[in-house]
Amino acid sequence: MSDRRPGTAAPPTPGSPAPTSGSPARPTPGPPPLPVWPLTVMFALVPLWWALGAFYLGWSVFGVVLLALLVTRGRVPLPAGAACWLVFLVVVLLSATRLDRVTAYFTFGLRYGFLVTALVVCVYVHTLVREGTSWERVLRPLGWYWLGIVALGWLAVLAPTFALTTPVELALPGGIAGERYIQALTHVRANEFNPVSRTPIYRTAAPYPYTNNWGTAYALLVPCVLAYLTSVRTGRFRVALWVSLPLSVVPAFMTLNRGMFLGLGAGLLYLGLRALVRGNARLIVSIAGLVVLVWIVSLVVPVQEMINARVSTTDTNVDRMDLYLRTWQAVERSPLLGYGAPKSVDTTLAEEPLGTQGLIWQILYSHGIPALVLFLSWLVLVARRLAAAVSPAGHWLSTVPVIALVVIPVYAYIDPNLSVIFFAVGAGLAAVSGPVNRASLGPSSMSRPAPLTPWRTRGFGRAAVPQGPDAPAGATGVAAVPLRTADPAPADRPPTGSAPQPPVGQRPGTGRPA
Numbered sequence: 001m002s003d004r005r006p007g008t009a010a011p012p013t014p015g016s017p018a019p020t021s022g023s024p025a026r027p028t029p030g031p032p033p034l035p036v037w038p039l040t041v042m043f044a045l046v047p048l049w050w051a052l053g054a055f056y057l058g059w060s061v062f063g064v065v066l067l068a069l070l071v072t073r074g075r076v077p078l079p080a081g082a083a084c085w086l087v088f089l090v091v092v093l094l095s096a097t098r099l100d101r102v103t104a105y106f107t108f109g110l111r112y113g114f115l116v117t118a119l120v121v122c123v124y125v126h127t128l129v130r131e132g133t134s135w136e137r138v139l140r141p142l143g144w145y146w147l148g149i150v151a152l153g154w155l156a157v158l159a160p161t162f163a164l165t166t167p168v169e170l171a172l173p174g175g176i177a178g179e180r181y182i183q184a185l186t187h188v189r190a191n192e193f194n195p196v197s198r199t200p201i202y203r204t205a206a207p208y209p210y211t212n213n214w215g216t217a218y219a220l221l222v223p224c225v226l227a228y229l230t231s232v233r234t235g236r237f238r239v240a241l242w243v244s245l246p247l248s249v250v251p252a253f254m255t256l257n258r259g260m261f262l263g264l265g266a267g268l269l270y271l272g273l274r275a276l277v278r279g280n281a282r283l284i285v286s287i288a289g290l291v292v293l294v295w296i297v298s299l300v301v302p303v304q305e306m307i308n309a310r311v312s313t314t315d316t317n318v319d320r321m322d323l324y325l326r327t328w329q330a331v332e333r334s335p336l337l338g339y340g341a342p343k344s345v346d347t348t349l350a351e352e353p354l355g356t357q358g359l360i361w362q363i364l365y366s367h368g369i370p371a372l373v374l375f376l377s378w379l380v381l382v383a384r385r386l387a388a389a390v391s392p393a394g395h396w397l398s399t400v401p402v403i404a405l406v407v408i409p410v411y412a413y414i415d416p417n418l419s420v421i422f423f424a425v426g427a428g429l430a431a432v433s434g435p436v437n438r439a440s441l442g443p444s445s446m447s448r449p450a451p452l453t454p455w456r457t458r459g460f461g462r463a464a465v466p467q468g469p470d471a472p473a474g475a476t477g478v479a480a481v482p483l484r485t486a487d488p489a490p491a492d493r494p495p496t497g498s499a500p501q502p503p504v505g506q507r508p509g510t511g512r513p514a
Contacts (some may be wrong), residue, residue: 031073031074032073033128033131033132033133034069034070034073034124034127034128034131034133035069036128036133036137036138036140036141038062038065038066038069038124039066039121039124039125039141039423040140040141040144041062042059042062042065042066042141043141043142043144043145043423044141044144044145044148045148046145046148046149046152046207046416047148047151047152047207049207050152050188050206050207051164051166051188052166052167052168053166053167053168053169053185053186053187053188054166054168055185055188055207055416056110056185056186056209056415056416057110057168057185057186058168059113059114059117059415059416059419060110060113060114060116060117062117063113063116063117063120063121063419066117066120066121066124067120069124070120070123070124070127073127076123076127077126077127077130078123078126079122079123079126079425079426079429079430080381080382080385080429080433081378081381081382081385081425081429082119082122082123084374084377084378084381085119085374085378086119087374088115088371088374088375088378089112089115089116089119091337091367091368091370091371091374092112092115092367092371093112094337095337095338095339095340095366095367095368095371096108096112096340097337097340098334098337098338098339098340099339099340099341100340103175103176103179104340104341106176106179106182107179107181107182107341108340108341111341111414114414114415114416114418114419115414115418117418117419118418118419118421118422119422121419121422121423121426122422122423122425122426122429123426124426125138125422125423125426125427125430126426126427126429126430127430128430129426129427129430129431130430130433135231135232135393136228136231136232136235138427139224139227139228139231139232139427140228140237141423142221142224142228142420142423142424143224143225143228143237143241145221145420146221146224146225146241146244146248147240147241147244148207149207149214149217149218149221149248150244150247150248150251152190152206152207153204153206153214153248153250153251153252153254154247154250154251155190155206156190156191156202156204156205156206156251156254157204157250157251157254159190160190160191160193160202161190161191161202162189162190162191162206163187163188163189163190164187164188164189165187166186166187166188168186169183169186169187172186184209184210185209188206188207188209189205189206189209190204190205190206191203191204191205191206191211192205192209192210192211201256202254203254203255203256203257204251204252204254204255205255208415211255211256211257212255212257212259212410212411212412213411213413213415213417214251214255214257215252215255215257215259215260215411216257216259216260216263216407216411216413216417217416217417217420218248218252218255218257218260218264219259219260219263219264219267219403219407220263220400220403220404220413220417220420220421220424221420222245222264223267223396223397223399223400223403223424224396224397224400224420224423224424225241225244225245226286226396227392227393227394227396227397227424227427228241228393229241229242230392230393230396231391231392231393245293246293246297249293249294249297250297253297257411258410259407259410259411260407262406262407262410263403263404263406263407263411264403266402266403266406267399267400267402267403267406268287268290268291268399270399270402271283271287271395271396271398271399272284272287274387274395275287275395283392283395320357320410323354323356323357323361324357324358324361326354327354327361327364327365328364330354330365331364331365331368331369334368335368335369336368336369336370337367337368338363338364338365338366338367338368338371339365339366340366340367341366342354342356342362342365342366356412357410357412358408358409358410358411358412359375359407359408359409359411359412359413359414360372360408360409362412362414363375376405379401379404379405380405382401382425382428382429383398383401383402383405385429385432386398386400386401386425386428386429386432388432389428389431389432391431393431394428394431394432397424397425397427397428397431398428400421400424400425400428401421401425404421
């Protein structure tokens with residue numbers, strides 16, 4: 001990225017004629033903008049990838065496509081926290097030296113692909129927003145992903161025993177296809193249930209192999225959908241998202257995921273406290289509306305009774321505590337690099353792997369204590385960075401790392417859900433560091449009242465211009481500005497008592513064009 005001011009001429013290269021004093025400087029053409037379609041193919045077609053058995057196994061292929069586009073484009077700025085994540089990737093890679101089975105290298109590579117792909121998605125989305133791609137286009141693939149999750153959730157409700165032998169399952173070699181983890185990924189089912197039980201409890205899972213993954217995705221995607229709805233005001237896609245929100249509650253309740261409710265509750269509490277401190281009545285009303293919606297659905301679906309019945313007839317809590325204890329005992333014997341991957345042990349119900357039943361335990365057992373410290377540091381870093389958001393969409397996106405932090409003791413998400421987290425974080429970080437928070441912008445509903453009036457803002461990537469008799473001809477109140485500028489460092493809100501900013505393209509204090 002060049003340090004020259006926009007519109008200035010580049011210095012002459014050796015052997016090229018020097019520009020004449022009377023000839024206008026020609027701006028250097030920048031690289032072409034990144035396309036959005038790879039994200040659309042990756043996230044919007046999840047039901048298709050699930051039916052083919054390629055949802056998990058093919059996810060990293062899309063990461064390679066995104067990385068190739070980034071490399072072809074040239075140098076791009078990395079979002080905040082990228083350095084911490086890169087060090088984490090190095091530590092995880094070193095833990096592969098602890099693997100003791102040949103087949104374990106395949107599953108390790110699959111999980112490592114999720115970790116790398118998540119970072120690539122974050123950088124790609126971050127670059128899209130900074131280049132000025134419309135907020136609607138950037139977030140739409142994540143909206144399609146949500147609609148696919150809800151649609152497959154209703155498939156689980158209407159066809160509880162639905163299962164499918166996929167083409168990928170048939171194509172894999174027997175040694176790999178026989179791995180328990182790989183079989184769960186390629187032989188797809190609509191629900192997770194105990195097949196030997198006389199009264200099985202069907203819990204929503206598709207497109208994931210386990211219901212806990214579906215619950216984690218739901219908790220992470222709800223704020224992303226609300227971010228889209230608060231930043232895009234028109235369109236049929238917006239209507240579809242509004243309709244899907246109440247429809248999604250039924251399959252969500254059927255998961256019986258206590259961690260899902262805990263994560264969503266923590267995110268709403270975090271956002272509600274921020275809104276209360278800053279006096280944002282509109283956001284408080286929105287949160288209250290969500291709570292009322294969930295309460296109304298709970299009157300129809302007796303979710304609490306279903307959770308109590310499940311807990312009283314299974315030993316899941318006993319198994320979890322036993323696995324946690326054994327996992328910690330194993331970590332004490334290999335604290336730095338772990339064991340590379342989970343390993344199976346016998347529990348009350350069945351054979352279960354150590355290093356599962358929660359991302360904390362998976363990272364501790366598989367990759368060691370330093371890897372866990374780096375992972376938690378990344379979550380805290382981006383959560384603090386996103387706390388500077390001032391727009392309604394930014395407020396909702398800021399809850400995503402908080403939810404991810406709350407659920408890690410009980411749920412793991414080294415799977416496509418990790419890319420969902422990084423997608424939201426990449427968009428949010430670009431918005432925080434872009435012109436939406438610069439002093440030339442008007443306040444959001446969550447910032448302090450600005451001393452200058454009247455100003456108007458709408459959406460991301462747009463700068464406010466003054467209205468009134470002094471406004472330049474043709475000013476509409478919102479001017480599109482590029483996200484990659486040579487402006488000063490971003491600010492969270494306009495400083496009190498600061499002088500009004502001139503209209504875009506006008507020199508300060510002169511009234512003449514720049």
